[in-house]
Amino acid sequence: MLRTAFAKSNHKGLALAGASTLTAAATLLTTNSGSNSAQCDDDILHAPSYPWQHLGLFSSYDCAALRRGFQVYRQVCATCHSIERIHYRELVGVTHTAEQLVQMASEVDVVDGPNDEGEMFERPGKLADPLPKPYQNEEQGRLANGGALPPDLSLMVKARHSGQDYLFSLLTGYCEAPAGKAMMPGLYYNPYFPGGLIAMPPPLNDDGVEYEDGTKATISQQAKDVVEFLNWCAEPEADTRKKDALTYMTVLGITAVLTGYYKRFRWSTFKTRSITYIK
Secondary structure (H helix, E strand, C coil): CCCCCCCCCHHHHHHHHHHHHHHHHHHHHHHHCCCCCCCECCCCECCCCCCCHHHCCCCCCCHHHHHHHHHHHHHCHHHCCCCCCCEHHHHECCCECHHHHHHHHHCCEEEECCCCCCCCEEEECCCCCECCCCCCCHHHHHHHCCCCCCCCCCCHHHHCCCHHHHHHHHHHCCCCCCCCCCCCCCCEECCCCCCCEECCCCCCCCCCCCCCCCCCCCHHHHHHHHHHHHHHHHCCCHHHHHHHHHHHHHHHHHHHHHHHHHHHHHHHHHHCCCCCCCC
16 A cells, blocks of 8 residues: 555544535635625635645645545446546555455456457456446436536546635535525536536535445545545656655755865865965
């Protein structure tokens, strides 16, 4: 399993998950109070900033959170959304062991081929296969969702401004529409979505999943875990990049010190010499 580069504080993670609903409610109250200082437009409420620990310069992803987030994706999000850019093999040592992922992939039938007779066939999935799609094509996805195509989530964190904060606020921000807000049939009110109306019903519910590690599956906890997993999907190389950067900066620092010492040593004879001019 991928180990975190530095020890994390579980209390801060729980505080993020536990205080999310209160933060969203407080932001809504501030907006409805008529104060011009609220970060809101006519039809959109901007997400507050949350202290994501894995974004720190010397921090790394929490593997336990990634495993829980992958579980939320499989049991909740995967019914409509795909993650096309992630393969089972990339999850080895991150969320599960190789044996667990082989078993998980074998439960999915993958269309492959053609065979020697020129026909397509189905086979059990393997580690080299990408995570399965909920729909075979875009038309099928639109038909199943009233004309709206659920987007692929591989790069969703990068595709939205303040991606982590936006997704977390969106997942936890469903509420009743304010008085006077026109609601179209089949749409739900979410102040963090542009226009306030979204076709996706509230995906998360308290105890909607049963975490393997016994963590209480509140809405905010599920949202935090799946957002961190989606962040990993968008930047699986983030931890390696940070460790490489630390190595490069250390080497550059040592090189700078040695270069300065060599410069002083090499030029010391010239700087300390005395030149006398004789007529």
